[in-house]
Amino acid sequence: xxxxxxxxxxxxxxxxxxxxxxxxxxxxxxxxxxxxxxxxxxxxxxxxxxxxxxxxxxxxxxxxxxxxxxxxxxxxxxxxxxxxxxxxxxxxxxxxxxxxxxxxxxxxxxxxxxxxxxxxxxxxxxxxxxxxxxxxxxxxxxxxxxxxxxxxxxxxxxxxxxxxxxxxxxxxxxxxxxxxxxxxxxxxxxxxxxxxxxxxxxxxxxxxxxxxxxxxxxxxxxxxxxxxxxxxxxxxxxxxxxxxxxxxxxxxxxxxxxxxxxxxxxxxxxxxxxxxxxxxxxxxxxxxxxxxxxxxxxxxxxxxxxxxxxxxxxxxxxxxxxxxxxxxxxxxxxxxxxxxxxxxxxxxxxxxxxxxxxxxxxxxxxxxxxxxxxxxxxxxxx
Numbered sequence: 340x341x342x343x344x345x346x347x348x349x350x351x352x353x354x355x356x357x358x359x360x361x362x363x364x365x366x367x368x369x370x371x372x373x374x375x376x377x378x379x380x381x382x383x384x385x386x387x388x389x390x391x392x393x394x395x396x397x398x399x400x401x402x403x404x405x406x407x408x409x410x411x412x413x414x415x416x417x418x419x420x421x422x423x424x425x426x427x428x429x430x431x432x433x434x435x436x437x438x439x440x441x442x443x444x445x446x447x448x449x450x451x452x453x454x455x456x457x458x459x460x461x462x463x464x465x466x467x468x469x470x471x472x473x474x475x476x477x478x479x480x481x482x483x484x485x486x487x488x489x490x491x492x493x494x495x496x497x498x499x500x501x502x503x504x505x506x507x508x509x510x511x512x513x514x515x516x517x518x519x520x521x522x523x524x525x526x527x528x529x530x531x532x533x534x535x536x537x538x539x540x541x542x543x544x545x546x547x548x549x550x551x552x553x554x555x556x557x558x559x560x561x562x563x564x565x566x567x568x569x570x571x572x573x574x575x576x577x578x579x580x581x582x583x584x585x586x587x588x589x590x591x592x593x594x595x596x597x598x599x600x601x602x603x604x605x606x607x608x609x610x611x612x613x614x615x616x617x618x619x620x621x622x623x624x625x626x627x628x629x630x631x632x633x634x635x636x637x638x639x640x641x642x643x644x645x646x647x648x649x650x651x652x653x654x655x656x657x658x659x660x661x662x663x664x665x666x667x668x669x670x671x672x673x674x675x676x677x678x679x680x681x682x683x684x685x686x687x688x689x690x691x692x693x694x695x696x697x698x699x700x701x702x703x704x705x706x707x708x709x710x711x712x713x714x715x716x717x718x719x720x721x
Contacts, residue, residue, distance in 0.1 A: 343367045344490070344531035344558040346590045354705045358583060358609035361699045364590055366437050366489045367529045369429060374437045374489070376404045378590065378611035379695055381602065381688045382439060383619065387412045388422075388432045391619055392677035393685075395434040401654070401682065402689050405437040405489070407614045410482050411446035415465050415472075419485040427487025439614075440488035442479045442535075444495050445563075445595070456496070458513060476517035480524035491526060492561065493518045495535040500568045507539040515551050522555060531558035533592060539564060540573055542580050549584035560585045561592040562610075566601070575604045582609040599628060599691055599715065603708055606695050618688045622680035625669045628687045632716045634662075636680070641666040654686035655679075 345365040352359040364376040383390045383398060386409040390398060398406060408428055413419060425431045428438055447454060447463050454463035460475030479494035494517050498510040514537045522532065534557040538544030552560060562581050565574050578593060582605075585591050590611045596602070597615020605613060618628065625637040629649035634641075636648075644662035656665070656679045668676035698707035 341367065342531075342558065343529050344590075346559070346588060348587060350700055352699050352702065352704050354702065357607050357704055359606050359695070359699045359704045360609055360611070361696050362590065362611060364611075366531065368437065368489065369427060369487050369527070369529045371529070374405075376437065377696060379602075379606045379692050380404055380612060381692050382407045382612065382614040383685055384409075384614055384616045385432070385434075385438075386616075387416070388428060390681075390685075392623065392674075392681045393619075395432060397678075397682060398434070398685075399436070401685050402693075403436070403685070405439060406434060408438050408440045408486065408488060409446065410440050410443035410479065410486070410492075413440075413486060414443060414482050415467055419482040423485040423487065427485075429487065437489040438486075439490040439533075440483045440486055440492065441594075442492040442494040443474055443482065444479070445497050447474055448497055458516070460494075460517075476521040477524050480521045480526065484524070484526050484530065487527060487530075489529060490531050490533060490559070493521050493532065493534045493557070495537055495563055497537065497564050497567065498539055500540065500564075502539065504541075507541065507544065511537045511539075511544055511548055515548070518552060518555060518557075522557075533557055533559040533561050533590075535561045535563040535594070536581055536585070537564045538581075540569060540577060542577075545577060545581045546584055549581060553584075553586055557589070559590040559592060559612075561594050561612075563594050565593070566596045566615075571598075571601070574601065575608075578605055578610065579608045599688070600712075602688075602691060603695065603711065606699075607704070607708065613692075618684035619681045622684040623677045625676075625680070627665075627680055628684055630687075631714055636662065636665050637669050638666075648683055649687070652683065652686060652690070654683050656683040656686075 347363045350361045362378045366374040368374050383403050383406050385406045422431050447461050454461050462473045476494040483491040495514040496510040498507050518534050534552040536548045538548040592612035593605045593610045597617035627634045630651045641662040647657040698704040
């Protein structure tokens, strides 16, 4: 029987310490239509069946190849069984491309407030109405099966940072046991599965977790438990250590990491897939990414600035609207502000991934990386 996911490694850079690579993921698709995804790539986050402020048509026009749906939120509202009855998540939200669903574990641990964790699973209270619910590795798979997403994530335990060695070890062991249990649940034929490496900020634990999960033969592998409050240097160090330990013939996904600098360093470490709410959340708060650094469009200095947001960007926002207009929309609280800002920020991220892919193919990734940092003055006030 045809596997739901095939990964082809097309090129690995030969430049110095860089592990940057390009590849192609082929997904079977819920209607048996193959989807091809080029890597490295960035997934916009559609938490509740929508990337906030944007339509699926907007995402398609931006060149988004795959989006992320959130299992925890969709389980609580409108409910996974209802989504399945209404044609699964693709038809429900009218998105024709592939979808990856997280397992719900991170939200269960971080958003649900009071929870009780044991070796079997997690009991938690809904952030919406306080009602009690329980997720086990099996139930997470059942919810994701009903949603019908193309890539399903294993249910894991993400320990906080910092934490004790004892709690870190316990969370990692549970992650491995839960991954094995989740694999026993039958999914829909088109659904691929990814395991999640944990281990905190301990190199030995990361190596152990990667080795154990690699033996389970998932369709792809993710690195979890990063970008949870640790210093950025530690984030990059753990990524550099962990990525090469994962199977070279399977896609590698760095979960929830999203500053432009982090994407670049992640690609340099050999990561293929990224997701983060940062481009859209920051857009709604008036912080915009440009080729020369970040802009806070609410600042008074832009009130009469007739330049486009980024003169090197060809997105709908930059082609048609001035900084002055974007400043006005944000200060006036207009809904259009969120849409235009989100279009630009996601365009910036998707373009960034495309530029990295071209640079790797042409064996100039390291020189491109240096030139990006020279231009992108992250801490410069603009």
